[in-house]
Amino acid sequence: MKKKIGILTSGGDAPGMNAAIRAAVRTGIFMGAEVYGIKSGYEGLIDGNIEPMTASSVSDILHRGGTILRTARSERFMTSEGRQKAAEVLRERGIEDLVIIGGDGSLNGGMKLSELGINVMGIPGTIDNDMAYTERTIGFDTAVNTALSAISNVRDTSSSHERTTIIEVMGRNCGDIAVWAGTTSGAESILIPEVPVDIENVCRKVTQGRKRGKLHNIIVKAEGVRLDSGVLAKHIMERTGMETKIVVLGHVQRGGSPTAVDRMLASSTAFKAVELIADGSERNQAVGMVKGEIVSIPLEKALKAKKTMDMRCVKMAEILSI
Ligand code: ATP
Secondary structure, three states: OOOEEEEEEOOOOOOOHHHHHHHHHHHHHHOOOEEEEEOOHHHHHHHOOEEEEOHHHHOOOOOOOOOOOOOOOOOHHHOHHHHHHHHHHHHHOOOOEEEEEEOHHHHHHHHHHHOOOOEEEEEEEOOOOOOOOOOOOEOHHHHHHHHHHHHHHHHHHHHHHOOEEEEEEOOOOOOHHHHHHHHHHOOOEEEOOOOOOOHHHHHHHHHHHHHOOOOOEEEEEEOOOOOOHHHHHHHHHHHHOOOEEEEEOHHHHHOOOOOHHHHHHHHHHHHHHHHHHHHOOOOOEEEEEEOOEEEEEEHHHHHHOOOOOOHHHHHHHHHHOO
16 A cells, blocks of 8 residues: 555553554555654644664564653644644645544544544554453553452451551542452452442441451442542541541553553454555444444544443442442
8 A cells, every 4th residue: 555654642541552553664664654653642743753663673572561762642632723733744744644542532532633634543442441442452461460469469458457448449430440450350349430429338338348257348430430538438437436447559550561462452443443444444443342342433423422330240240349
């Protein structure tokens, strides 16, 4: 294909973004395209911070967290002048096709760019798993495994001291990390933004666990839950008499070497995106996973989908932690 393809990463970084960059660059080169890396997301695009990429410029990155292209949040791109400038930069360089690796916000930005004539392929790169059109997002599996490992460590010390521990994990609007990390670590309570917090139930589980001889009580709480962890801890201590500590996992969940699951999802979605560009018949698509298959969905339709919580999984976690 005689095309020039641009690649950028945008929004929060996620483990596996590098695997997606590598796959997009190498698939493009294999198919005869010229591939360009755009640095620091839409900020770099507006500034024309663009470099040609070769098969060897993506050597040795498959296993690395973060993104070699760097990422940013761009206020300028939120304005129509900023997006006009971005489209102009691409046109000047003859780049008509753009692979965007990022979350919902980034793909929304991509859709607006597509309205200015650029062919945009969106790849779901965010640890939150909050994109409705795809079952999984790149980085989620790694983030869950990082959280799981940290929770397991905290559990050891909680048992030794017979404590309750509230562990805050990432997830502003979506509780998937909390549900997966909480279920797989055997947490006693999982608090997510999608379900109102029942403090009495949390306290009841602490007391019930104690009666049954449980040494620890782990509460996994998503950051987006509208209840301050300090307030919750105070309440638990007053109601149950159990010492309660708070652990905020924070940005450790964003880093680290991506799992095989994330590397595979990243490689196969990026491969598909470039295949679509080469084929040319379907423009402005979001690539993701539906029922285990790598599929593409028109960007507009993908972004209109509303994410819902798997309440069966939430209920299962509640039952398994009695
Ligand atoms: P994460 O899920 O990790 O936060 P994200 O891609 O959703 O990733 P955002 O900060 O929401 O992260 O978006 C990244 C960038 O995309 C923004 O800084 C902005 O430049 C652009 N963007 C977001 N929403 C829009 C929009 N509605 N219109 C134009 N550009 C947007």
